[in-house]
Amino acid sequence: MANVEVVMIKTEEIDFDPENPRFYRLNKSQSEDAVIEEMLDDEGAQDLMLSIGQKGYFPGEPLLVIKEQSGRYTVIEGNRRLAAVKLLNGQVLPPTRRKTSIATIITEAIEKPPFELPCLVYKTRKEILRYLGYRHITGIKEWDSLSKAKYLAQLRDEFYNGVEQQKQLKALAKDIGSKPGYVGQLLTGLAIYLRAEDSKFFGLNLEPKDIEFTYITTALGYKKIHEWLGLQGSTDIEIAGLVEENLKFAYAWMFIKDQQGQTILGETRKLDELAAVVASDDARTVLMETGNLAEAYLYTEGPQASLENALDSAIKNVKVVWSMILKISPLTTSHQALAEKLFEDVKSIRNVIRDKLED
Known part of the structure; x- marks a missing residue:
């Protein structure tokens, strides 16, 4: 990146970056309120507020900003730090569901929050883009995949x-x-x-x-x-x-x-x-009809093989039941009712298969 000097800029003159990749889930309707909520939910801004409130702001890592034609600044790198500071100094308000916890952090803060931050000012976003790749894709502050x-x-x-x-x-x-x-x-x-x-x-x-x-x-x-x-x-x-x-x-x-x-x-x-x-056409149809992936997966080898696999699986489950019956005491009437239902279902399956083979 080009050589630039660190300058102090008032936080009230710095805006969040609407094109920041982390805000993309805001669905192209970024607002300051939405950005603050995103920072608090997913970016650990609340933890950073605690740190700044107790130990003060560490100036050794300037924000990377660009100056807009309006004269205001947009922060390209450092949105989380800006959110934490603006919440602490009262320039932005937390979402309703966070008001109590944020108020507690502000009340218990030892250090006064800054109203200006060290920044490196660049002419264009392009000058900063490549740096962000190393920092957030392969670097220490990794972004999510989106x-x-x-x-x-x-x-x-x-x-x-x-x-x-x-x-x-x-x-x-x-x-x-x-x-x-x-x-x-x-x-x-x-x-x-x-x-x-x-x-x-x-x-x-x-x-x-x-x-x-x-x-x-x-x-x-x-x-x-x-x-x-x-x-x-x-x-x-x-x-x-x-x-x-x-x-x-x-x-x-x-x-x-x-x-x-x-x-x-x-x-x-x-x-x-x-x-x-x-x-598999058969398996896909089953998934669309039932919404059961495990059941649909049984059909991936074709209907005949799928039925054979399902019957084999049922036999294995019956063996498990046999093993449990020998170990469990006392047995209950509920166990008996389920066993009778199983017996009737198995008998019906046997009869249907036998009848189809005889046709």
């Missing part, structure tokens, strides 16, 4: 607009000290996220905060999933062949929660099961 993807998109548009895609990925990977495949997967995930966001998440009952971006990027690593979505690969940034109907199903399975707060997918480690399911 913030990383948004930052990479900014970096691409600012420095590599018009450059052939593979060269873009290599250059971006070099900028952040990573690999082209990782960069491409993040940018592809972002393109998919934006498509869903622009479609208002396909009418599903979802908000940006409900989306776990790492689920999207991890899913792209499964060949069966990205092919089902109509993509050429995990780094198909243009997503020209994206099948939106399938993406809608993917979002529903990964992010819609039931009354117990559970999704159909559950955890990312089950993405291998989802990959097998979407590649």
Whole structure:
């Protein structure tokens, strides 16, 4: 970055950065109130307030800002520190649900909060962008994956607009000290996220905060999933062949929660099961009808093999029941009722199979 000197700037003249990648979940409607809430919820601004209130502001790490045509400043690096100071000195108000805890921090503060902060002033955002990559993607203050993807998109548009895609990925990977495949997967995930966001998440009952971006990027690593979505690969940034109907199903399975707060997918480690399911017509139909991934997964080998696997699994469970009966005492009438229900169900299954074989 260019050589600049540290200058003291009044905090009332410094604004938060509406283009900061960490604020992207605010869904393009950033306001000062929304930024403060985001900082308090996810960025540890409250902990920083405690530290500043007890030990004072550490001036050794200046804010990185740009001067706007209006004469005001926008902080590109240091939004969390600015939020903490503005909350302490009363220039911004906390959200209602945080008023009590913030008031306590302010009351118990030993050091007076500053009303001006050390800053390095740059002419353009472009002068700071590359530094942010090393600091927040490979550095000590790592961003979440969606913030990383948004930052990479900014970096691409600012420095590599018009450059052939593979060269873009290599250059971006070099900028952040990573690999082209990782960069491409993040940018592809972002393109998919934006498509869903622009479609208002396909009418599903979802908000940006409900989306776990790492689920999207991890899913792209499964060949069966990205092919089902109509993509050429995990780094198909243009997503020209994206099948939106399938993406809608993917979002529903990964992010819609039931009354117990559970999704159909559950955890990312089950993405291998989802990959097998979407590649099978029978299994996919079962998942759409039942919303049960475990049941749908039984159908991935075809209906005949799936039935055989289910029967085999039932036999193993019956063996477990036998083992438990020998160890548990006393048995109850409830146990007897369940055993009789099991007997009737098994007998019905046997009769249906026998009748079909005789037809």
